[in-house]
Amino acid sequence: MAEAAAKSVLGTISQGHHECPICCCRFIDPKVLDCLHSYCLNCLEELISSQQPKADEIHCPVCRRVTAVPDTGLQGLPNCYFLSSLVDEFNKQERLIGGTLDDTCTCEQCDEGLEAVSRCLDCDGNICQKCLEMHRKMKCTKKHRIANLDQRRAEMPPTVGRGNDTPKCNKHTNQEICIYCQTCKILACAKCAAFDHRTAEHEYREVADAMLSYRRDVREILKRFDKRREEFKVADDSLTHARNRLRIKVARACKDITSKEEEEIAKIQNKSRLLRDKVTQIGEERDRRFEEVQKSNRDKIEWAEQIVATVSDLMQQADDFELLDLKPKVMHNLEFQEELEFEQAQQELSFIGVKCQDVVADTDLGVVLQEEKWQLKEEFGEKGDDDGQFQFAGGVACLSNGDIAVTDTAKKQLMMFTSTGEFKTSIGLDWLNNPWGVAATSDDLLLVTDEKYVKVFDFSLGFIRQLAPSQNEEDVDTDSWLAGIAGDQENQIAVADIGRKVISLHNLDGSLITTIPNDMIDTSWAIGLNERLIFANFFESKLICTTYTGDKVFNVNISLDGERVRPLGLCYDDAGDIYVSVCLQDKGGEVHHYSPAGVFIGRVVGGLVCPRGLTFAPSGDLVVVDVFSVNILQRV
Incomplete structure (x- = not known):
């Protein structure tokens, strides 16, 4: 059993590592091309004979790189000693376990059990003399490539591995190689150094020193x-x-x-x-x-x-x-x-x-x-205390019918508008104390962060219930202060608690899925939920993305022309791209476009006052809250 396993292993390794890619047999006198691929010398000679008229170069059958043929012919190509040594060692091991994988084998084309004398490279099988004759007669197989097993065994050379012996100089065969000429990039013996490399331009080193430098250079290149x-x-x-x-x-x-x-x-x-x-x-x-x-x-x-x-x-x-x-x-x-x-x-x-x-x-x-450009489609709202007017608009969300919900932290109201900006209704101090962010679920529920609670309203602003993400509603954490809120198509809800520096992930019924602590959470409205959590840090001008387990995906600086800008709100489009509203120092505000990997792509719109919340409408328009107005942008 062990012998069979050993044979199987030797056969697998031999086929995978020690067979010439041209003849599919074990290497005989392997030579190394400039591309570092190795082939049998005889195979290369047959290959170059088919590449006329350019007999002074050879094309690698694997990578098609060109290697110049030395003046001394293909014999002058470097020998691959380690392959020759390994092939010979495998041959020895096969003989030790009482059988060989290449020496004696039976025909794979018939059931007579005759000894194979050849191997068909196209059929990938060993064949006996009878099958060989039929192979050459049949129209479908007479052009197959045939390798003679006996000939390959006879040609197999003895071990060329040198073991621990120091190799001899090719020019002075009685001299051992002892130096490496850096100038000529060749190994040499003492006589070569004295006669051929004695002038000042030749820089040579001992083999060990040259090898250390060589390995170091290779390591640096690979690094x-x-x-x-x-x-x-x-x-x-x-x-x-x-x-x-x-x-x-x-x-x-x-x-x-x-x-x-x-x-x-x-x-x-x-x-x-x-x-x-x-x-x-x-x-x-x-x-x-x-x-x-x-x-x-x-x-x-x-x-x-x-x-x-x-x-x-x-x-x-x-x-x-x-x-x-x-x-x-x-x-x-x-x-x-x-x-x-x-x-x-x-x-x-x-x-x-x-x-x-x-x-x-x-x-x-x-x-x-064919290019993504934006223009203002609609703008509504103005500064004031009347219905439909704003004092400090912040969060925004869109319902499936296009209606737009906006929070105003100064008026302490949640207001509802049509998709064209017509005021519909609002709720204020009866239900809200300090509303910040707002998000809409897939079934048109509105979620509003109001100090320590998330309050849930229907599409007509009817109150449904409130949730306490920090902990039990009966024992709300005094440090809790809820700011940004976002939801996804699966009705999972992410809530940013800037007081406790955590983002909590919930089901729609308020049950907690997980809590992700992060010291980078600050007063920004910016938070998004799209199979990962993404939020912005206003004071440090950061755009941050984490997994639901808190592992960092990216943490990038938000800047424009080398100057940092302050992020305020963000949202996703249907392709996962990120849109961030930013405040420029003494230059108003803009909306910027980022890839899902946090790479800046470009400006969407500029010339705003101080844009905060933003979201996408069902129509694909981008809705941006700009303190005293709401801007609806469309692609053109």
Whole structure:
């Protein structure tokens, strides 16, 4: 049983590591190309003979890199001693366990149990003499590549491994190699040093010292590659998000087109199809561009990983002399990092929308929006104490019918407006003491943070109940002060307690899911919930994202043109992008756009007074509360 297992292991390792990629048999006299891939000398000779007329160079069958053929021919290529030694050692081990994987085997094509004399490389099986003759007669197999097992056994050389013996100089065969010439980048003996490397421009070192420096250089290069790997991850993530966002926007644009189509179905069905196709085509073209860039980046990192893996294996398995002999090739291969650049996503290409219009005569159904731009669609409200006026508007939420709910901390009111800004109703001191944030659930309940409680109202502002997120309602923590609040499509609720420096996650009935302490929670309205928690710190100008277990996803500074800005509110769009309202020092306020990874993308709108709460309406418009007014922004 143990013998069978040993044979199986030897066979697996042999096939995976010690077989020439060309002939699929164990290496015989392996040679190393400039790309660090190894092949049998005989296989390389057959390969180069098929590459006429350029017989002075050879193309690697694996990576297609070109290696110049030395003046002395393919024999002048570096030997891969460690592969030869390992192949020989495996042969010895096979003989020790009483059998070989290559020596004696039976035919795999017939049931007569005859000894195999050849191996069909296309069928990947050993065949006997009878089957070989049939192979050559049958039309479907007569062109298969056949390897002679007896010939390969006869050609198998003795062990070329050197063990602990110091290698001899190729030029002075009775002299041991003892130095490495840094100038010529070759190993040499004492006579070589005296005759060929004696001039001042030759700098040579002892083999051990040269090897230490060599390994140190390789370690530094591989360490720098780790940074490249991180750059690739950032680029790849940005491209993945851009593609996902593009798909979402394409889907939403198509949905908007379909809605408009239904309004004027009798006149515009054909034009609707044309415009939808145009949006889809642009989306597909951009997605292909993203895919090409992403594939290019992935190909680059895969190519780099292959080089790193090959060099790492070589550094671990080969001895010092062989490594120094291969140093020029190794260092040349490691120069790839100088040209290893990863292309980032062009975020402007990840947006696509549609601006629909009424269709008459031959007018198109709409215009494809290929860049994300915003303009003011509606503005309502003014400073005052009357209904529909504001003293200090802060939080905002939208219901499914487009109605807009706004909290005013100075008037201590929650007010309700239509989607066009017409005042509907409000509630004040009878139910609220100091309202801050407001959020809407998927079933149109309004959640308002009011000092130490979350108060729940229906769509007509009828009071339903109140919750105490800090602890039991009968024993409310005196330090608790609730500020920002957010909900998701699963009706999970996140509440920022700036008094106790925690964010609590709840079910709609108020039951606690988890509590996430964080010292960065401050007076900002900014909090979001979209499979993770995200909030902003006003005083330190930070945008922070954590998991539900409190693990950091990102923590980034919020700045503009090198100057920090103060975040006030935030929300998500349907693609997961983050929109943050900010206050600029003595310059009013703006709304900024960030990726889900916290990377600044651009401005949405400027020229505001002091924007605080913001949210997306069901129509896709962005609703921003700006102290004394409410601004509704639409994409154009």
